Amino acid sequence: MQANVLVIGSLNMDLVAQAERLPRAGETLLGQSFATVPGGKGANQAVAAARLGGQVAMIGCVGADAYGHALRQALADEGIDCQGVRVAEDVATGIAMIVVDANSQNAIVIVAGGNGQLECADIERFDGLLQAADVVVCQLEIPYAVVAFALERAHQAGKTVILNPAPASGPLPQEWLAWVDYLIPNESEAQALTGLAVDSVDDAEQAAGLLHEAGAGKVIITLGERGVLFAAGAQSRHYPGRKVQAVDTTAAGDTFVGGFAAALARGLDESQAIAFGQAAAALSVTHAGAQPSIPTLAQVEQVLS
Known part of the structure; x- marks a missing residue:
């Protein structure tokens, strides 16, 4: 399958x-409900990109257990090329334990499992997927050495490279x-990257400036x-958030990243891609769960029309 978005990253089973x-x-505390839901930032972003108009492939690693089988099947059900998702023996699939409160805020503990077994050799083995992609997306739930290898290789291949430092x-x-x-990054990730508290749009603009000084080109x-702050060098623009009734914010950031990547791969310009990603993320928070909450291209286009 010819893929125009390649996601290199994590696959977790979310225990919510x-x-x-x-x-x-x-x-x-006494809880009110429990569910197991396919997740992981990498897999979430791959599913988002696929539902939102991209042809998608993924490189990752799961364990040889029921969760690993279910996660690979979930990707396949979305039409995602998962030949690059290796099954590692004698290791558990990654999991995320998530608690969601009545205000739709969450706390998450991640156990890497198979995600920690991903190797640079996996990227080399499936170099054809990278060469076929227009956009390559990475996060930080896999070993840093693999992230670095993937970023450099994608850059050298002339691909549009997106890093969600999460x-x-x-x-x-x-x-x-x-x-x-x-x-x-989101607010907390921007704070971790810069040491500057990001509690407002002005704070985000200052953080983006620090990231630019450190060598970053375009920062979102x-x-x-509160929306999105886009900065490219000295130029910045704030995109206000969409007003929705939030139910669960778990996969909102992943939906934005996947939607933005898919929009770029489909030929939209930066501003259009940001607006598209925002609309997709806003729809996602109105439903519970990670991957189940991610909208389709038709749903987002209806909101934007």
Whole structure:
């Protein structure tokens, strides 16, 4: 299959509990519901790109267990080329334990499992997928050495490279920034990358400036209900958020990234792609779950029409 978006990243089974509020340290709360839902930032972004108009392939790693089988099947059901999703023996598939409160905020603990087994050799083995792609998307739920290898290889191949630095624990290696066309953190990730608290659009503009000084080209900081801050050098623009009734914000950022990638691959310009990604993310938060909440191209086009 000819893929115009390649996602290199994580696949997790999300174990989702709904509770009235998030628990405090040492506290046990009674929950209201529980579900297992296909997730992982990489897989979420791949599904988003596929539903939103992209031809998509994925490179990743799962364990030889029921969760791993279910995650690969979920990709295949979306028409995603998952030949690059390796099954590793003697390791569990990655999981994310998610608690969602009554205000749709969440707390997440990730266990890497098979995601931690992804190797640079996997990228080399499926170089044909990279060469066929127009846009390559990475995150940080796989080993950093693999991320670096993928970013450099995609950049050298002349692809449009998107990095969603999630989860971020500190500044990125400087050489990475030269390989990335679009760096897309959220508020907390922008704070981790720059050390600057990002609590407003003005803060986001300052953080984007610091990232530019560090070597980043184009920066898109997602700000939840406050919208998106796009910055390219000294130029910046704020895209206000869409007003919706949020139910679950779990995959909103992934939906934006996947939608933005698919829109670029379909030939939309930056501004159009940002607006498209915003509309997709706004629709996603009105439904529960990670991948189940991601809208289709037709649904987003209806909102934008």
